Amino acid sequence: MSDAAIILEARDVQKRFGAVVAAQDINIKVGLGEKLSLIGANGAGKTTFMNIVTGYLKPDAGSIHFDGLDVTKLNPRQLTRRGVCRSFQIPQLYEPMTALENLLVAIGTSNQAFSLLRPARDAAVLDQGHALLKRFGLEGYAERKVSELPGGVRKLLDIAMALVRRPKVLLLDEPTSGVSVDEKFPLMETVMEALSEEEVTVIFVEHDMEIVTRYSDRVLAFYQGQVIADDDPGEVLADKAVQKYVTGTAKADAVEEEAGA
Amino acid sequence: MEFADILTILVDGVVYASWLFIVALGLTLIFGVLQILNLAHGSLYAVGAYAAASFTMLVPYFGLPPAFSLLAMLIAALAVALVLAPILERGLLRLFYGRDEVLILLVTYAVFLVLEDVTKLVWGVQPYYVFEPRNLFGNVEIGQLFYVGYDLMLIVLAAICGLAVWLGLNKTTTGKVVLAVIHNPDVSACMGVRVNWIYLLAFFVGVFLAALAGAYTAPLISVQPGISVNVIILSFAVVIIGGLGSIPGAAIGALVVGIARAAAVYEFPEAEIFIIYLVMAIVLVFRPEGLFQRTQARKI
Amino acid sequence: MHASTKRTCLAGLIAVILLVLAGFVFQHWQTWILFTATKAIGYGLVALGIITLMRGGLVSFGQGLVYCTGAYASGLMATRLGVTDAPVLLVVGMLASALLALIVSPLIARYRGIFFAMLTVALSMVLYGVLVKMNAIGGSDGFTLPEPTFLGWQPSVDYADLALYLLAAVVAVVASTATRLYYDSMAGLVALAVRENELRVEYLGSSVFKVTVRHFTIAGALGGLGGTLNGMALGHIDPLFSFWTTSGEFVFIAVLAGYISVSAVFLSAMILELVRSFSNLYFPETWQLILGGFLIVVIVFLPGGIGSFWERVKEGRAARAQAEQEEGAGS
Ligand SMILES: Nc1ncnc2c1ncn2[C@@H]1O[C@H](COP(=O)(O)OP(=O)(O)OP(=O)(O)O)[C@@H](O)[C@H]1O
Ligand SMILES: [Mg+2]
Numbered sequence: 067m068s069d070a071a072i073i074l075e076a077r078d079v080q081k082r083f084g085a086v087v088a089a090q091d092i093n094i095k096v097g098l099g100e101k102l103s104l105i106g107a108n109g110a111g112k113t114t115f116m117n118i119v120t121g122y123l124k125p126d127a128g129s130i131h132f133d134g135l136d137v138t139k140l141n142p143r144q145l146t147r148r149g150v151c152r153s154f155q156i157p158q159l160y161e162p163m164t165a166l167e168n169l170l171v172a173i174g175t176s177n178q179a180f181s182l183l184r185p186a187r188d189a190a191v192l193d194q195g196h197a198l199l200k201r202f203g204l205e206g207y208a209e210r211k212v213s214e215l216p217g218g219v220r221k222l223l224d225i226a227m228a229l230v231r232r233p234k235v236l237l238l239d240e241p242t243s244g245v246s247v248d249e250k251f252p253l254m255e256t257v258m259e260a261l262s263e264e265e266v267t268v269i270f271v272e273h274d275m276e277i278v279t280r281y282s283d284r285v286l287a288f289y290q291g292q293v294i295a296d297d298d299p300g301e302v303l304a305d306k307a308v309q310k311y312v313t314g315t316a317k318a319d320a321v322e323e324e325a326g327a
Numbered sequence: 328m329e330f331a332d333i334l335t336i337l338v339d340g341v342v343y344a345s346w347l348f349i350v351a352l353g354l355t356l357i358f359g360v361l362q363i364l365n366l367a368h369g370s371l372y373a374v375g376a377y378a379a380a381s382f383t384m385l386v387p388y389f390g391l392p393p394a395f396s397l398l399a400m401l402i403a404a405l406a407v408a409l410v411l412a413p414i415l416e417r418g419l420l421r422l423f424y425g426r427d428e429v430l431i432l433l434v435t436y437a438v439f440l441v442l443e444d445v446t447k448l449v450w451g452v453q454p455y456y457v458f459e460p461r462n463l464f465g466n467v468e469i470g471q472l473f474y475v476g477y478d479l480m481l482i483v484l485a486a487i488c489g490l491a492v493w494l495g496l497n498k499t500t501t502g503k504v505v506l507a508v509i510h511n512p513d514v515s516a517c518m519g520v521r522v523n524w525i526y527l528l529a530f531f532v533g534v535f536l537a538a539l540a541g542a543y544t545a546p547l548i549s550v551q552p553g554i555s556v557n558v559i560i561l562s563f564a565v566v567i568i569g570g571l572g573s574i575p576g577a578a579i580g581a582l583v584v585g586i587a588r589a590a591a592v593y594e595f596p597e598a599e600i601f602i603i604y605l606v607m608a609i610v611l612v613f614r615p616e617g618l619f620q621r622t623q624a625r626k627i
Numbered sequence: 628m629h630a631s632t633k634r635t636c637l638a639g640l641i642a643v644i645l646l647v648l649a650g651f652v653f654q655h656w657q658t659w660i661l662f663t664a665t666k667a668i669g670y671g672l673v674a675l676g677i678i679t680l681m682r683g684g685l686v687s688f689g690q691g692l693v694y695c696t697g698a699y700a701s702g703l704m705a706t707r708l709g710v711t712d713a714p715v716l717l718v719v720g721m722l723a724s725a726l727l728a729l730i731v732s733p734l735i736a737r738y739r740g741i742f743f744a745m746l747t748v749a750l751s752m753v754l755y756g757v758l759v760k761m762n763a764i765g766g767s768d769g770f771t772l773p774e775p776t777f778l779g780w781q782p783s784v785d786y787a788d789l790a791l792y793l794l795a796a797v798v799a800v801v802a803s804t805a806t807r808l809y810y811d812s813m814a815g816l817v818a819l820a821v822r823e824n825e826l827r828v829e830y831l832g833s834s835v836f837k838v839t840v841r842h843f844t845i846a847g848a849l850g851g852l853g854g855t856l857n858g859m860a861l862g863h864i865d866p867l868f869s870f871w872t873t874s875g876e877f878v879f880i881a882v883l884a885g886y887i888s889v890s891a892v893f894l895s896a897m898i899l900e901l902v903r904s905f906s907n908l909y910f911p912e913t914w915q916l917i918l919g920g921f922l923i924v925v926i927v928f929l930p931g932g933i934g935s936f937w938e939r940v941k942e943g944r945a946a947r948a949q950a951e952q953e954e955g956a957g958s
Binding site for chain 3: 419422423443445556567598604608
Binding site: 120141142143146147151152158159160161162163167170171172174175176181182183184185186187188191227228230231 | 629631632808809811812813814815816817819820823824826827828829830831832833834
């Protein structure tokens with residue numbers, strides 16, 4: 067991969083919370099347009115990595131580079147404006163507002179040729195909001211309060227809000243968590259289809275290995291704050307350490323064998 | 328400035344800080360456990376002072392020696408807490424748990440308004456003077472200057488209160504339960520803790536401390552309408568400087584406010600209130616959560 | 628012009644006409660109402676500022692700061708420089724308070740909840756403490772203001788209350804219309820979003836800090852207008868304008884009104900003033916008791932304020948309409 071094609075890079079990133087190591091020696095280069103998934107057990111440091119990349123947390127050491135610039139010191143707002151956007155493990159929505167209003171806020175803040183003093187329910191803004199809802203198959207929920215919506219819809223809305231700024235890098239923290247098994251694939255289909263119109267690099271955290279295999283070209287496996295494997299899905303899922311620490315698919319004797327060796 | 332001046336400022340400041348600490352201790356305890364910033368706290372102080380004025384009058388009436396007025400003041404504070412704490416906490420504040428904290432702030436503001444008029448209705452608007460107990464301890468000489476023994480006794484009282492609350496929280500089983508409730512009321516409730524009782528207990532102790540400070544400062548002041556307002560303004564400065572919910576914070580805050588005020592009264596009497604709030608604003612600019620609290624990033 | 632903008636401006640126009648008509652009616656019937664209404668408008672303007680802050684998730688318990696600043700700035704202008712023209716004084720008071728708020732807001736913008744509330748109290752009490760000791764401008768007694776004039780016209784004693792009331796009514800309507808337009812704008816919606824989830828607002832690329840500064844400055848301007856107006860209505864100002872119990876009454880009005888409706892603010896200010904006149908007349912010793920009791924009743928029974936009551940009526944109507952529609956579809 068030539069350096070010119072690298073959109074995001076983490077160099078020697080370290081982060082601790084007291085005694086907990088949440089990130090250690092993280093070195094990652096992400097190419098433009100890659101679909102990258104992050105796997106790892108609970109508490110492995112996947113969300114921490116996203117928090118550091120988006121500027122919510124500052125690393126203890128190391129740096130983050132986006133589009134060739136050191137962005138370690140920037141805050142989430144500045145990074146969002148530069149095109150690093152995210153969704154959250156627990157959707158961050160405006161609970162008492164309707165789904166449409168949530169998107170109107172997103173459109174308003176992205177300030178695409180709309181003056182902030184324009185009425186919020188201006189026809190052009192509304193059109194854009196409805197179009198976005200449609201893209202995610204959420205037309206039916208436009209006037210519903212988001213606090214009353216089912217989990218999958220909330221996840222989609224959270225992602226839709228992150229997309230309003232047409233990000234260059236989109237980070238999705240567990241897009242399918244809290245969604246029933248048979249809805250996971252349709253949800254990912256919807257997301258990937260919505261993204262197909264954009265030239266966007268996607269990094270997503272996922273616990274379901276079938277989804278990882280289907281939707282990512284590359285997988286990073288986290289264990290106790292470290293990246294223990296970084297390759298295409300087939301290779302990573304076949305890795306012994308990954309099987310032992312992440313997916314839990316390693317056979318007991320294989321693990322013992324390794325321990326004995 | 329002469330050494331004697333500095334000493335005077337220090338002693339005055341510490342005496343002032345000691346009763347302020349007792350008030351602030353109650354305020355910070357109520358905030359720590361119930362997450363309520365009690366705007367009526369100054370009124371509870373005032374009610375304590377009025378009750379002490381009434382109770383100490385009974386001492387000569389029953390022909391008891393003057394030293395009994397110290398006991399009368401304690402009983403007054405206890406009586407105030409026994410009457411008002413259940414009414415306010417069980418009868419009113421309980422209805423608003425879990426609601427917006429600013430809304431609860433407003434409820435306590437309403438309680439402040441009500442108590443203001445109730446004290447006027449009960450005790451009238453003429454001032455009460457409770458001078459006798461102040462002569463009980465004679466005068467004490469420090470560095471060629473004389474101080475009223477009673478004032479210095481207040482410092483001891485403040486130390487006792489602080490220590491008692493600290494030991495009560497950290498060394499008793501009930502205290503541990505209170506700490507558990509502070510940490511997480513919902514989980515504590517699931518573990519079988521009767522959270523309601525803990526709330527009432529903490530509120531009771533908070534009210535008692537406010538009334539106690541009022542009762543024992545009654546001999547230093549003229550007890551009249553308006554004292555509540557001054558006290559609430561001062562004790563807010565104290566807890567905000569120290570950090571809401573922290574006992575050592577309340578102590579440091581009280582000392583800062585007490586000494587700053589004493590210095591201001593001595594050097595620039597015009598600037599008394601101004602200085603206290605200036606100190607508070609400066610602390611907040613550098614330590615947003617007060618001197619004794621750390622901010623944490625929310626997990627997302 | 629957008630349809631909703633037109634509607635809001637039209638409502639403002641109608642409100643002005645009604646208020647002016649009401650002014651002439653009361654002038655010949657119950658003149659004391661005019662004085663009470665002017666004061667209520669002054670209070671309502673300050674509370675409108677608190678409501679603006681509330682929409683961004685903050686409550687200021689120290690709006691006495693800007694209320695008092697406006698009153699003193701315009702009052703000193705009148706006594707020291709001899710400017711008695713009411714509209715000019717209003718502009719002066721508004722600008723002085725807005726400027727102070729703009730300077731102060733970066734210092735307090737990172738606080739939330741009770742910390743924000745108490746910090747504003749602290750600031751207002753600093754001003755109180757300073758004014759009480761400034762004997763050059765009257766110390767704790769404050770000072771008396773000259774009778775205002777209106778664009779050069781000096782009304783006779785009989786019409787002084789009416790003239791001030793008419794000016795107040797126009798100011799109130801202009802301020803409410805502008806505020807309503809702001810609430811309904813994109814920026815107003817983003818401000819509501821700040822109230823619900825600051826993290827998401829930042830992650831959408833918008834600045835919570837800027838919204839807070841903007842709101843505190845708007846609230847400052849409104850507070851300055853209210854302070855100037857009430858200074859002129861009372862003819863006298865003193866440091867109690869900045870005392871925390873005064874600020875408490877502003878919060879009371881804001882909570883009674885709720886943050887949804889703009890006109891509800893003036894209604895609730897009027898209710899407060901009427902209750903005050905009533906209790907001054909019949910229970911002069913227990914005004915605070917009544918106010919406190921009233922406040923508790925409001926919080927218990929009308930947590931969203933009067934404004935939410937209207938909203939509920941509207942929602943009820945919408946729900947009924949929907950039910951009818953469904954019924955129609957079913958048959
Ligand atoms: N703000 C914080 N303060 C203290 N500890 C934290 C904080 N954020 C994360 N941690 C700790 O850091 C570790 C890594 O957490 P992180 O949220 O990154 O895990 P994760 O891989 O996203 O796990 P999950 O699958 O449960 O979401 C955990 O032990 C967590 O408790
Ligand atoms: Mg996570």
